[in-house]
Amino acid sequence: MGFFSRKKSVELVSPLSGTILSLSDVPDPVFAEGTLGDGMAVVPDGGEAVAPCDGTISYIPDTKHAFALTADCGAEILVHLGLNTVGMNGEGFEALVQSGSHVAKGQVILRFDPDRLRDRGLNLVSPVVVSGGGTISKKLAEPGSHVVAGQDTLCSVSCSQ
Numbered sequence: 001m002g003f004f005s006r007k008k009s010v011e012l013v014s015p016l017s018g019t020i021l022s023l024s025d026v027p028d029p030v031f032a033e034g035t036l037g038d039g040m041a042v043v044p045d046g047g048e049a050v051a052p053c054d055g056t057i058s059y060i061p062d063t064k065h066a067f068a069l070t071a072d073c074g075a076e077i078l079v080h081l082g083l084n085t086v087g088m089n090g091e092g093f094e095a096l097v098q099s100g101s102h103v104a105k106g107q108v109i110l111r112f113d114p115d116r117l118r119d120r121g122l123n124l125v126s127p128v129v130v131s132g133g134g135t136i137s138k139k140l141a142e143p144g145s146h147v148v149a150g151q152d153t154l155c156s157v158s159c160s161q
Contacts, residue, residue, distance in 0.1 A: 039129030064093035075134030106150030
């Protein structure tokens with residue numbers, strides 16, 4: 001393997017602490033039907049979202065309710081905090097990095113106020129999907145299990161590049 005060669009796979013740790021939910025059980029058809037990619041969801045029990053692997057933040061919207069990360073192997077990962085949270089217009093969310101930042105697995109990317117989201121009647125189910133550049137080769141976290149952000153592995157991703 002040359003100095004500039006990319007890894008062929010990457011393991012994703014959970015970006016959130018909480019309970020694993022099957023993507024097909026997410027109460028939003030865009031995620032549940034896999035329109036944005038394969039993955040799973042976490043029902044968070046905390047207020048921090050971390051990088052699921054080493055990579056570059058490719059997108060954080062002005063509303064700070066989500067982030068996209070390009071893994072060093074080329075896979076694109078989307079972490080969406082809650083459902084319909086774009087309508088909060090950034091209220092209750094704080095971005096700790098900017099688009100273009102290279103981040104390390106487990107580094108805090110976003111902070112959010114779960115109580116404020118619940119008070120607004122929003123669902124905290126947070127999808128984590130591989131949206132391009134790779135495919136999930138093995139899911140390691142079982143629905144119903146509890147995961148710790150930055151520590152517990154969600155899945156292995158085979159990278160396309």
